[in-house]
Amino acid sequence: xxxxxxxxxxxxxxxxxxxxxxxxxDMYEAFGWEIxxxxxxxxxxxxxxxxxxxxxxxxxxxxKLERQAEAISDTISGLESSKTxxxxxxxxxxxxxxxxxxxxxxVPCDADGK
Numbered sequence: 001x002x003x004x005x006x007x008x009x010x011x012x013x014x015x016x017x018x019x020x021x022x023x024x025x026d027m028y029e030a031f032g033w034e035i036x037x038x039x040x041x042x043x044x045x046x047x048x049x050x051x052x053x054x055x056x057x058x059x060x061x062x063x064k065l066e067r068q069a070e071a072i073s074d075t076i077s078g079l080e081s082s083k084t085x086x087x088x089x090x091x092x093x094x095x096x097x098x099x100x101x102x103x104x105x106x107v108p109c110d111a112d113g114k
Contacts, residue, residue: 009051021046031066032056
């Protein structure tokens with residue numbers, strides 16, 4: 001009787017922003033994951049379905065590095081969004097101080113923006 005090679009897999013689903021889909025795919029593929037499916041979710045998200053062989057060598061170290069990579073990716077996303085929020089705050093503050101909303105030419109603002 002011929003014995004078949006049986007491969008057991010572990011499965012994982014990850015939700016990421018649509019703009020970060022390729023970065024996430026590259027990151028998870030580097031840790032041995034294979035993308036089996038993707039589907040869009042609201043608002044502006046993508047669910048990646050992943051699988052990988054359960055019999056990975058050095059699995060605990062691989063899991064540790066994967067968690068670190070996820071944390072770094074979250075930090076980068078947070079920094080990118082804070083960069084945008086800072087610009088929006090500056091624009092709104094400038095708009096308020098210039099009197100654009102009230103129709104006046106100039107509204108003096110002190111250091112607190114009042």
